[in-house]
Amino acid sequence: MTSKNSMNRRNFLGLGVAGASLYALGRPRGPLSALDLGMGAPLSKDEKILVIVQMSGGNDGLNTLIPFGDPEYAKARRRIGIPRKDVHQIEAGMGFHPAFKGLTELYKAKKLAVLQAVGYPNPNRSHFKSMDIWHCADPSGRDLRYGWLGRALDEMERGVDKIPELSINFAENPPLSLNGTSYKPVSFRDPNTYRFAGSKDQEEAFKKISSKKGETKLSVLDSLRRTAVDAEKSSLSVRAKAKAYKTPVRYPRTPVASSLRTVASLVSGGLPTRVYYCYHNGFDTHAGQVNRQRNLLTQMDQSLTAFQKDLARLGLEDRVTLMAFSEFGRRVKENQSQGTDHGTAGVSFVLGGSVRGGLYGEPPSLTDLLKGGDLKHGIDFRSLYAELLEDVLDVQSQKVLRGKFAKLGILG
């Protein structure tokens, strides 16, 4: 299955289906002229962009989207429950954590979709395993080699000129979700350190030694050379765009905010990137949850709000969709350390100008629980993925997700 856009490009290249598959085998690169500044073919107006924010550690969904109308909530959360008076009410009996000031406004403006009780069957309570399951869209946990986005990116670059920056990951090592069978993302933590550090006379030579020339029989070396070209080119283009970017919007000084600021700079700079992967870490609140989660959610609120404001200013908010998720929610009943332990279903967010804002899914029961005292899931996270794949990335979801999942109607 190929995406609509890659079909267009393929037609543009004048290749039939047979020609296209041969073309894919050779994995040729675009003409150098188009890549001079490290840029592939510029993004066309109808190509949308997906930004993922991974809230690592297991965010406590019940203290993020608070079911204050349910008397069971206050019973389960005697010490760490959010007082009703502090909650930003969004629907009857439901409201956001007090830290979500900006996001409450975005919810009211119908730009933020909130998904409750998102999870999967037979939930795994290990951080690593559950994260892998989300990354690979495989609740059985059997096949954890390739990620859902990696598989989508495999499809997206099939038969078209390879673009190194098709996805950008804000960490040194890629998450499993971006691992495709052939596709590998551009990775860096910070555009400033993403560079070859040498003296002036070395830089000229470095450019030449990172050229793609030099055929060999050894495929390992060929792949290495491709990555070397990707690294050299993308480090220049990314740094140039990020450095030149000026915005009146104030982003907080946190890793996730600086990633999102870089995303805004690269999108406005016209980089052909379709997927950006950002991290907001530290949600494993076994103890002393109240302060810790408040800080993390405040950072998240301010970062996402700034990002959305920046995109709106640039006239790009309709093209960019942000999705935030965590590998699991936490146990309904608080523990003895004023924290919560690993749980199951949690809350996910989708933000953007193309989003039909609102509350999705049914509120989870706080009494009809799984063994161990955890929430039963309502929305399968793969339904959310199906929607993002089809409506943002233009990739048929069935093949990527190895099954048909009904969309939720978040993106129209």
Added chain:
Amino acid sequence: MKTPALLSLICLLAVSAGTVRANDPVENPLQPKDPKSFTLSDARHLLFRAGFGGTPDEVRRLHRMGLEKAVAWLVDYEKSPDILGPIEITKPEPLDYQVFRKKSEMERREINNKRRRTDQGKFRNLRSWTMNRILHSSRPLEEKMVLFWHNHFTTSYRDIRQAFLLAKQDDLLRKHATGNFGEMLQEVSKDPAMLLYLNNQQNRKGRANENYAREVMELFTLGLGNYTENDIKEAARAFTGWQVNRRTGEFLFNRRNHDFGNKTFLGKTGYLGGEEVLDHLLEQKACPPYIASKIFAWLAFEPDDETLRQALGKTLKRTDYEIKPLLRQILKSEVFYSEKSKGSQVKSPLMLLVSTFRMFGMTPPPADTVLAACDSLGQALLMPPNVKGWEGGLNWITTATLLQRYNLSGYLVKLGDQDSLTMMSQKQRKQFQSNMKKIGGARGRYLRRLASWDSGVSFIGMCQVMEPGSIEDLVDKLSETYLFAPLPPERRQALVDFLAGKDGSEALDVDHLGTPKAEAKIRRLIHLLMSTPEFQVC
């Protein structure tokens, strides 16, 4: 009955056909290499694959030994001195639960934190010891194989949180590293670190935990596709009650939790305990080629044809899982030294660092600095990402880690020390220092530690012994000595142009290499040589 006679005739024919074929290199994928054809390049390949590399002098020494003796020196490493000796990591202080239970939650948390910090300190010592062995050992194949088994029978400190159990496991893997795989498998299956890592502690009669049963087949002995889900269930029952005594940290067979019922496992029915299951696994057809091919891939390349896999398996089977004969056969085979093998491995972060120290004859930096550099490049020793271990190969390489490797190389050749800096033009220096400042943020702390390290190496001296006749000659000799893949012409030219000062910077005069200016320029050249895709393979 005529059949036996007929059969023996067929056998006779098959045997004679076999002897004829044995001399045909196409038919015997492990054809021994003619010792007379053992070249300097072969010796280098051997030293970098069966060990962590060495200086050109060390390569020459190995070459002079000849193939037979060189392989014997590597494989029979017990004859070489064990420079560093063992490490002793003590058990955690016993915790008096009667007292502990009565404490308040705050106090209990405090006690736990303190115990955790103490153990992390021990773990740091263990990691440094492991790294020091790799850096300084005179038994390179021992360390190479211990690392292999660590990545085969994976466990991680992240899950075990007891340094002494990891030290104990290192003992076990070291003892059997080139011994007998069958014995190692039996002992590993009772190893406390392994039992905890793969949740066998929770594997009880009637409440089976299948984790160990699954992985012992999928990863440790057979590989996917050689057993059924039902075999996993039955094997899990056999391992019930194999536990760790939390107090002593020793293996414990807990009869109360063990399932003494009959099981049917891979075609065998009856009472089967864990030992019988493991023995039965070793008898499976799939086991010898699986293990032997994995060892071959570690040393040579991923064996992609079935004949080679089966030939490797046959050796292991014939010797009843003795590892040394297999190692000798691999290291003395034609195919190990083939074009397909040479230069085909991506250096792991550890290999990149250690082989650089070894090939340039550097005094390595302190172990914790090397460990931090490896961590940052994605290889945290004794903390692999998951039960499959490091996948290695191209998985080490991302755009970020590639540039990190290049930048780290600049520090390894001491690009930023005072001598080099004063020899740069002001413009060069400015650019360089601003770049260095940017990459040396919080995540680049290990880089700053490298800045104060003395490698004791003179690159000038290194070049002088090569007696280069020209700039081109110097570039060629350096790449021939320190690269494992040929430098494509454009890239070679770029380095020549760099030395010739084509960009307007000063040129190198090969007839006057003894100047500080020349040293600084040559360091920058070596840094560029290391900042190539070709330098990332061996």
